[in-house]
Amino acid sequence: MAPPDTIKTTKLERYNSYIRRVNSTKLIAASSKLLFRVTLLVALLLIFFFTINYPSLSSANNTSHNNIHTTTHTLLSSAFYGGGASWEKQVRHSSTPRRPNGLSVLVTGAAGFVGSHCSLALKKRGDGVLGLDNFNSYYDPSLKRARQDVLSKHQIFIVEGDINDDELLKKLFDIVPFTHILHLAAQAGVRYAMQNPLSYVNSNVAGFVNLLEVAKAADPQPAIVWASSSSVYGLNTKIPFSEEHKTDQPASLYAATKKAGEAIAHTYNHIYGLSLTGLRFFTVYGPWGRPDMAYFFFTKDMIQGKSVNVYVTQDDKEVARDFTYIDDIVKGCVGALDTAEKSTGSGGKKRGPAQLRVYNLGNTSPVSVRKLVVILENLLNVKAKKNVVKMPRNGDVPFTHANVSLALRDFGYKPTTDLSSGLRKFVKWYVSYYGIQSRVKKENDSPNSDD
Numbered sequence: 001m002a003p004p005d006t007i008k009t010t011k012l013e014r015y016n017s018y019i020r021r022v023n024s025t026k027l028i029a030a031s032s033k034l035l036f037r038v039t040l041l042v043a044l045l046l047i048f049f050f051t052i053n054y055p056s057l058s059s060a061n062n063t064s065h066n067n068i069h070t071t072t073h074t075l076l077s078s079a080f081y082g083g084g085a086s087w088e089k090q091v092r093h094s095s096t097p098r099r100p101n102g103l104s105v106l107v108t109g110a111a112g113f114v115g116s117h118c119s120l121a122l123k124k125r126g127d128g129v130l131g132l133d134n135f136n137s138y139y140d141p142s143l144k145r146a147r148q149d150v151l152s153k154h155q156i157f158i159v160e161g162d163i164n165d166d167e168l169l170k171k172l173f174d175i176v177p178f179t180h181i182l183h184l185a186a187q188a189g190v191r192y193a194m195q196n197p198l199s200y201v202n203s204n205v206a207g208f209v210n211l212l213e214v215a216k217a218a219d220p221q222p223a224i225v226w227a228s229s230s231s232v233y234g235l236n237t238k239i240p241f242s243e244e245h246k247t248d249q250p251a252s253l254y255a256a257t258k259k260a261g262e263a264i265a266h267t268y269n270h271i272y273g274l275s276l277t278g279l280r281f282f283t284v285y286g287p288w289g290r291p292d293m294a295y296f297f298f299t300k301d302m303i304q305g306k307s308v309n310v311y312v313t314q315d316d317k318e319v320a321r322d323f324t325y326i327d328d329i330v331k332g333c334v335g336a337l338d339t340a341e342k343s344t345g346s347g348g349k350k351r352g353p354a355q356l357r358v359y360n361l362g363n364t365s366p367v368s369v370r371k372l373v374v375i376l377e378n379l380l381n382v383k384a385k386k387n388v389v390k391m392p393r394n395g396d397v398p399f400t401h402a403n404v405s406l407a408l409r410d411f412g413y414k415p416t417t418d419l420s421s422g423l424r425k426f427v428k429w430y431v432s433y434y435g436i437q438s439r440v441k442k443e444n445d446s447p448n449s450d451d
């Protein structure tokens, strides 16, 4: 047995060791609490950063694939876009007019061909312009980014988002009382509709309805000018095509969705008093154009020595288009915006009848595809390898030809550029944009050529 002093010491030691254990347990408990909180914080931060990065990744491929399933994207992107004060500042700054009584226009599809040209024209005359574009990959997105760069040099900000994202649209209308929407975002291209039909429904029908829903609820309601298409005339044989002609024989799903857009516009005008103007564009071409269009890829293929398919009808007749130069189309769009009357509703309620219009914007002078190739041969200084083939049943129509007297009467629309002059400007842009140093350049750098 141990002496009493030793017993005391042992007890003391036991007590001290007990206290140490208690303290260390407390320490462990405290540190695990801390660890838990830190982990939670890190997890929240990760979710936040994921939310920031996710929308741009997903929207890059948005309408090129069937994305009816935009809900997750919508939630995430809304969380992101709703965020920053500097983002809101850019939105406000871009959309504020710099002239008295200037318009404040939301341009959807602003990184697109017609959208980028119209945005610049409006900004240059002092209107406020805010762009919206999802930068999808239907055609090379780097071309859209290059257009965005040009716009940003002119203080035009493009919000990266989808017209199906209603939270984002509402947010934009919360920030800016837009007077007008120029709605050009769409799934374009006639033949691609056979490959990816739902992308047309998603953008041209669902996206349009989504935009109209937000516009109808906005206070004040904006006036809307939007891109319909010459393709709505479908198999119409009366020429030139007039707005009074029937448009009930669409030859492609693309045409059917544009025709649906015109019917939907009627409904929103009728129920909610939205002022709506549909513009039927006729095969628009020019600098910064769309690579999926024939004049564009013919140029590329001819320069590369590849052959081109020149379509003829089933009974061997020429296929022709009323090719319309971009600057003429821009004048038409601006004219339509300037003559658009105010919407009459507010807060989703109609207060009186509102304006509902449809116009052809064409060139009034159709040119055959064969002639298009001849013009390009001269401009590019190359001989095309032509395959003359019967037009496949892919949604194409044999010819288009616009009567534009309505647009002339209502806003002075008068196309002034013939196909040769317009293509000369296109080719000049093409060789400079793609850095092609060749005889093409020398040919087109003559003192008479302008930009």
Ligand SMILES: O=C(O)[C@H]1O[C@H](OP(=O)(O)OP(=O)(O)OC[C@H]2O[C@@H](n3ccc(=O)[nH]c3=O)[C@H](O)[C@@H]2O)[C@H](O)[C@@H](O)[C@@H]1O
Residues within 6 Å of the ligand: 188, 189, 190, 228, 229, 230, 231, 232, 281, 282, 283, 284, 292, 293, 294, 295, 308, 309, 310, 311, 319, 320, 321, 369, 391, 396, 397, 398
């Ligand atoms: O006016 C319109 O509404 C439409 O104009 C163009 O559609 P499209 O006229 O078919 O223009 P392209 O695809 O550039 O075709 C032009 C012409 O070249 C012909 N073509 C096309 C491709 C080809 O390989 N060979 C060929 O001869 C077509 O049949 C057509 O007659 C646009 O692509 C549509 O988005 C637009 O809505």
